[in-house]
Amino acid sequence: MFTLWTEINVYSRRRTIERFVMSEAMPKSNPFLQFPYGAIQMECNAWDLPVEGEIPAELFGTLYRNGPNQRFNPRGDYHLFAGDGMLHAFHITEGKVDYVNRWARTAKWNVEDREGRNVINPMNPFDCEPEYSDFVLTDLDGLANTAVLWHGDRLLAIEEGHPPFEMDPLSLDSVGSWTFRGKMTNRMTAHPKVDPETGELVFFSYMASDLFSADVMVHKADPAGNLTESVVIPTPYPAMVHDFVITENYIVIPVMPIVGSLERAMEGAAPFAWEPEKGAHIAILPRHGGTAENVRWLEMDICFAFHFMNAFDKDGVVTVDACQFEHPPLFSTVDGESTGKAEPYLSRWTADLNDADARMTFERIDDVESEFPQCDPRYVGREYRHGWYTSPDGQVAGILSENDNLYNVIGHVDHETGARNRYSCGNAVTSEAIFVPKSDTAAEGEGYLLSVVTSFDTHTSSLFIFDALDVSAGPLAKAHLSHYVPGGFHGGWRPGA
Numbered sequence: 039m040f041t042l043w044t045e046i047n048v049y050s051r052r053r054t055i056e057r058f059v060m061s062e063a064m065p066k067s068n069p070f071l072q073f074p075y076g077a078i079q080m081e082c083n084a085w086d087l088p089v090e091g092e093i094p095a096e097l098f099g100t101l102y103r104n105g106p107n108q109r110f111n112p113r114g115d116y117h118l119f120a121g122d123g124m125l126h127a128f129h130i131t132e133g134k135v136d137y138v139n140r141w142a143r144t145a146k147w148n149v150e151d152r153e154g155r156n157v158i159n160p161m162n163p164f165d166c167e168p169e170y171s172d173f174v175l176t177d178l179d180g181l182a183n184t185a186v187l188w189h190g191d192r193l194l195a196i197e198e199g200h201p202p203f204e205m206d207p208l209s210l211d212s213v214g215s216w217t218f219r220g221k222m223t224n225r226m227t228a229h230p231k232v233d234p235e236t237g238e239l240v241f242f243s244y245m246a247s248d249l250f251s252a253d254v255m256v257h258k259a260d261p262a263g264n265l266t267e268s269v270v271i272p273t274p275y276p277a278m279v280h281d282f283v284i285t286e287n288y289i290v291i292p293v294m295p296i297v298g299s300l301e302r303a304m305e306g307a308a309p310f311a312w313e314p315e316k317g318a319h320i321a322i323l324p325r326h327g328g329t330a331e332n333v334r335w336l337e338m339d340i341c342f343a344f345h346f347m348n349a350f351d352k353d354g355v356v357t358v359d360a361c362q363f364e365h366p367p368l369f370s371t372v373d374g375e376s377t378g379k380a381e382p383y384l385s386r387w388t389a390d391l392n393d394a395d396a397r398m399t400f401e402r403i404d405d406v407e408s409e410f411p412q413c414d415p416r417y418v419g420r421e422y423r424h425g426w427y428t429s430p431d432g433q434v435a436g437i438l439s440e441n442d443n444l445y446n447v448i449g450h451v452d453h454e455t456g457a458r459n460r461y462s463c464g465n466a467v468t469s470e471a472i473f474v475p476k477s478d479t480a481a482e483g484e485g486y487l488l489s490v491v492t493s494f495d496t497h498t499s500s501l502f503i504f505d506a507l508d509v510s511a512g513p514l515a516k517a518h519l520s521h522y523v524p525g526g527f528h529g530g531w532r533p534g535a
């Protein structure tokens with residue numbers, strides 16, 4: 039076996055045991071293989087983290103983070119989306135924080151563990167070792183590197199190209215691909231939605247019925263995690279669809295023109311390209327009994343959004359809050375040119391479904407750049423007041439361009455009063471901030487905001503815990519790690535039980 043495991047006690051009182059996985063040094067040429075995005079070649083259990091401030095006593099459960107953590111020196115040009123998924127768990131109880139991190143031991147991870155090197159290129163099946171040339175096309179596990187879902191008593195690491203990957207919620211031991219007992223034959227978006235009243239899980243896969251097919255498949259699962267419904271909706275073109283929203287009465291799927299092309303893929307070009315001439319089309323599907331026949335398509339001026347804060351419907355008017363770009367950043371056009379820099383701003387979309395000629399319209403409702411929007415999960419799909427996001431303050435330069443800035447601010451928006459509330463973490467980068475209610479009966483927004491903050495001064499990460507309605511007061515508590523959590527994508531919360 040190539041991998042060499044050693045165990046050392048890092049702290050006295052045996053409260054932290056770190057296990058290091060020896061591996062190759064990563065190329066310096068790719069910024070996504072260096073701090074703060076580069077992999078940590080280490081798995082550990084760290085008990086009772088040093089804490090500054092006071093962890094709220096009622097905070098009980100686990101915050102998870104997911105992101106790429108490339109294990110071996112990659113083949114070809116490394117893309118951040120192609121890194122091996124690693125989960126980080128912060129278990130919080132009685133004012134203390136324990137930490138665990140583990141790679142998702144996917145089929146790719148296990149094959150490469152045996153080989154002791156990177157033999158599969160997840161972005162290009164033509165660049166795998168010959169004996170693994172069909173691996174990418176048949177693999178069920180994928181990279182499990184994008185987001186986390188706790189539903190039906192299962193912890194699922196998800197990325198939109200494959201079924202979810204189940205892991206143990208406490209130890210983060212890998213369980214394996216979760217296909218709803220074989221009933222789900224395609225993939226799960228990295229942004230499934232849980233209805234706060236029914237516990238129903240709603241999700242979709244894009245290009246669902248075949249390679250680069252022009253359709254999405256919408257799925258539902260009951261609170262116990264049983265797949266209950268799957269329906270195929272044809273789309274105007276084969277589109278990459280990252281996120282969507284639900285309301286009480288509708289499922290809203292934004293088809294915006296990052297278009298997939300088998301022809302381009304066969305020619306060795308980027309399979310997805312920004313094709314604005316194909317237009318933006320918004321599918322409005324009845325939440326119950328929706329079919330390809332009763333879906334309503336709304337046209338929209340061209341724009342793009344990766345992520346949505348929330349949505350709701352009232353008196354036939356659908357409202358959607360999006361972190362909206364003029365165009366997606368850093369994608370290719372059909373000519374192979376980069377779409378270049380673009381900044382997202384919180385924008386409110388509305389459509390009056392009472393109007394037979396309705397379009398989806400939008401207006402910017404915030405004046406600062408923001409991404410990774412969140413709301414109180416008890417208000418998903420309902421009229422809501424409070425939202426949170428991450429944002430830059432300009433003091434931390436981006437790693438790709440001096441004109442860009444890393445996100446180091448946690449922001450709160452009050453849609454009712456229009457108030458904005460921000461806290462800068464300084465020379466650091468913040469993760470998506472996850473809201474946790476103070477109790478089941480607490481009012482909307484009453485609770486805590488949890489973000490993993492990585493310092494450029496110390497090259498370590500800390501869990502920051504804020505009062506969600508007073509983020510500008512700074513964190514109530516910080517729980518410190520002795521290493522950093524690589525910049526990743528999304529997280530999630532599992533209530534303690």
Ligand SMILES: [Fe+2]
Pocket residue numbers: 228229280281344345527528
């Ligand atoms: Fe996402």
